[in-house]
Amino acid sequence: MNLEVLVYPFLFLTLYFESFLLVTYLGKPARESRRAARPLTTVPKVAIVVPCWDEGSTVEGTVKSLLALDYPANKLSLILVNDGSIDNTGAIIDRYAEHPQITALHKENGGKFTAMNVGIEYAKDAELIGFLDADSYVAPDALHELVAAFTPDTMAMTASMSIYQPKTLLQRMQYAEYVLGIIFRHVFASINSLYVTPGPFSFYRREVFEQLGLFKHAHLAEDMEMAMRMQRAGLKIGNALRSRVYTKGPPTLAKLVTQRVRWTTGFLRNVLFDYRDLLGNRQNAALGLLILPLGLISIASGIFVFGLAAFQFTQSSLHTLSLVQTVPLSYTFSWHPITWFYLPLTMMAFLSATLLLATLAWMYAGKHLSKTPGKLAFNVVVYLALYGIIAPLWLVRSVSDVALATNTTWR
Amino acid sequence: MPLFIRNSIISLIIAAAITGTVAYAVNYLNNARLTELSAIEDQLSIDTLSLDTQFSLLESAPCDSIASSTTLVSSLADLGNRLSYTENQLGTDNAQVIRLKQQYSLLEIRDYLITKRLAVACGTKPVTVLYFYSNAGDCSACDKAGYALSYLRNTYPSLRVYSFDYNLDLGALQTFITINKVRGALPAFVINGKQSHGFTSLEDLEKQFPKGALATTTSTR
Numbered sequence: 001m002n003l004e005v006l007v008y009p010f011l012f013l014t015l016y017f018e019s020f021l022l023v024t025y026l027g028k029p030a031r032e033s034r035r036a037a038r039p040l041t042t043v044p045k046v047a048i049v050v051p052c053w054d055e056g057s058t059v060e061g062t063v064k065s066l067l068a069l070d071y072p073a074n075k076l077s078l079i080l081v082n083d084g085s086i087d088n089t090g091a092i093i094d095r096y097a098e099h100p101q102i103t104a105l106h107k108e109n110g111g112k113f114t115a116m117n118v119g120i121e122y123a124k125d126a127e128l129i130g131f132l133d134a135d136s137y138v139a140p141d142a143l144h145e146l147v148a149a150f151t152p153d154t155m156a157m158t159a160s161m162s163i164y165q166p167k168t169l170l171q172r173m174q175y176a177e178y179v180l181g182i183i184f185r186h187v188f189a190s191i192n193s194l195y196v197t198p199g200p201f202s203f204y205r206r207e208v209f210e211q212l213g214l215f216k217h218a219h220l221a222e223d224m225e226m227a228m229r230m231q232r233a234g235l236k237i238g239n240a241l242r243s244r245v246y247t248k249g250p251p252t253l254a255k256l257v258t259q260r261v262r263w264t265t266g267f268l269r270n271v272l273f274d275y276r277d278l279l280g281n282r283q284n285a286a287l288g289l290l291i292l293p294l295g296l297i298s299i300a301s302g303i304f305v306f307g308l309a310a311f312q313f314t315q316s317s318l319h320t321l322s323l324v325q326t327v328p329l330s331y332t333f334s335w336h337p338i339t340w341f342y343l344p345l346t347m348m349a350f351l352s353a354t355l356l357l358a359t360l361a362w363m364y365a366g367k368h369l370s371k372t373p374g375k376l377a378f379n380v381v382v383y384l385a386l387y388g389i390i391a392p393l394w395l396v397r398s399v400s401d402v403a404l405a406t407n408t409t410w411r
Numbered sequence: 412m413p414l415f416i417r418n419s420i421i422s423l424i425i426a427a428a429i430t431g432t433v434a435y436a437v438n439y440l441n442n443a444r445l446t447e448l449s450a451i452e453d454q455l456s457i458d459t460l461s462l463d464t465q466f467s468l469l470e471s472a473p474c475d476s477i478a479s480s481t482t483l484v485s486s487l488a489d490l491g492n493r494l495s496y497t498e499n500q501l502g503t504d505n506a507q508v509i510r511l512k513q514q515y516s517l518l519e520i521r522d523y524l525i526t527k528r529l530a531v532a533c534g535t536k537p538v539t540v541l542y543f544y545s546n547a548g549d550c551s552a553c554d555k556a557g558y559a560l561s562y563l564r565n566t567y568p569s570l571r572v573y574s575f576d577y578n579l580d581l582g583a584l585q586t587f588i589t590i591n592k593v594r595g596a597l598p599a600f601v602i603n604g605k606q607s608h609g610f611t612s613l614e615d616l617e618k619q620f621p622k623g624a625l626a627t628t629t630s631t632r
Contacts (some may be wrong), residue, residue: 001554012426012430015429015430016422016423017422018426019421019422019425019426019429020418022422023418023421023422023425024418024424027418028413029414033437058615076568081430162432191414191415191418225525279574285413285415285416286415289415290415290419322554322555323555323558326555326558326559326562326612326613327558327562327613328562329560331562331566333566334565341444341447341493341496342496345432345436345437346437346439347433348438349439350433350437351429351430351433353427354433
């Protein structure tokens with residue numbers, strides 16, 4: 001049996017997903033959410049909590065970018081929470097303690113969610129409470145765009161994340177991945193199917209915490225858990241496409257894998273155990289019948305397709321090697337005329353090319369619509385070259401950790 | 412109709428339409444390949460018949476048809492390569508592929524017979540290799556043997572290599588196999604009438620050739 005046949009169901013599902021993305025993107029809710037931000041008729045009071053744990057190298061830039069936000073100073077307060085850092089994070093945020101907009105807090109290390117909860121306690125008078133990881137930076141108009149995107153029934157709002165000044169190949173790969181994520185988030189939000197409100201620049205109405213409670217440990221995925229809790233409660237989560245936030249991508253493979261294992265195990269543990277009722281839920285059919293199941297299938301297919309490709313590549317390489325060794329190398333590397341007849345124009349090749357083109361188009365749309373700075377072309381090449389090889393590393397590890405109930409670490 | 416249901420149905424139609432279009436395009440291209448193969452075979456069939464007729468007509472000077480015969484063998488090799496590629500793409504049990512292989516085998520046998528007649532009439536000493544392979548999974552060395560023969564054919568263009576699927580259901584081929592006394596393990600070779608079996612290396616294969624046979628052919632190395 002040709003094992004390639006097993007890939008076709010995954011290819012068709014991906015094609016279906018891409019089609020769904022397109023149809024939903026062209027739909028009225030998504031079109032309306034892409035309209036330019038209206039001037040704010042009322043300016044809500046906003047508090048932004050910055051949980052910090054050993055972020056001495058980045059937290060100052062984070063705070064400076066927040067202070068540069070184009071938003072009335074008397075309506076914006078910043079709450080910096082030092083979660084028991086052992087580096088110079090505490091000293092850095094203390095330098096800003098006298099700033100009229102800033103509250104600097106120190107506590108014993110208890111995990112990110114505890115620092116976020118402390119921040120919420122101090123944001124008593126804020127109508128909107130937002131969060132920004134201490135390794136992320138915001139564009140000056142990010143808050144205005146985000147607040148303007150709130151509609152009366154929106155209870156939380158996410159931003160458009162991208163990678164801050166990508167330098168290493170892995171960061172460039174992540175840049176392309178993130179601009180793709182921008183368009184996914186935009187489309188998912190238009191059908192209220194977001195299942196994560198990311199740490200970098202997500203905002204909640206105060207009522208969310210009053211109604212649903214504070215953040216939890218949630219398998220080190222507190223942002224995902226809160227979004228799923230909101231979805232379970234039927235609360236709407238939106239996306240502000242032009243609210244740009246830049247986050248530092250892990251520069252090395254070890255750090256990247258650790259981060260992604262945390263995200264993926266968090267997704268698996270929350271979806272499969274704590275929020276299993278969302279799977280197949282007809283009340284939010286887009287999330288329950290499509291987005292979450294496809295999220296699980298994408299993990300399985302990522303591992304399966306990689307395994308199959310690695311097996312076939314190894315088999316084919318060994319076969320070619322044995323053939324090549326049969327005759328002088330000069331024959332193998334001599335010019336053999338190629339006509340259309342020998343082009344591998346197979347079903348697999350055509351479908352893969354279609355999906356590749358669709359992905360490239362979405363990446364361009366994500367970057368263009370969010371006005372994210374940076375050059376896409378080279379980063380896309382790096383993404384195409386590396387992602388399929390590297391992603392299975394964290395997928396396999398995550399599935400293994402969940403199956404064996406192994407503890408996941410933050411760093 | 413709820414937005415999600417509507418979008419899901421439209422997406423399913425789009426995905427099915429794209430898949431259907433791709434399947435149609437691939438099928439169209441495969442048919443174009445088969446048509447091209449068929450056209451080449453038709454042309455070769457005419458060329459073979461023409462050579463045969465030319466040979467009969469020029470009984471007083473039959474050796475004038477040697478040039479035509481040399482051109483034909485290189486066309487046969489190209490057709491063999493295309494057929495092998497198509498067989499890999501469409502599968503060994505594809506009815507059209509089997510039909511084309513049968514026609515190809517007949518062409519090879521006819522060309523082999525003409526070559527022998529020309530050799531007798533003109534006193535030439537062509538080096539002919541009959542190569543019998545199997546792609547039923549029972550010939551682990553066939554790929555290597557085929558590649559080595561491609562190399563030899565490319566290096567010595569006047570070498571006449573005829574490849575046959577040992578398991579092909581074709582009466583003429585089975586008779587040809589019997590006449591050439593091919594039995595036992597595959598791959599099997601009949602080099603200028605001498606049988607051998609198995610493939611270990613290019614050097615060992617070259618040793619099967621009559622002394623000086625490869626040297627007297629035109630090397631492109």
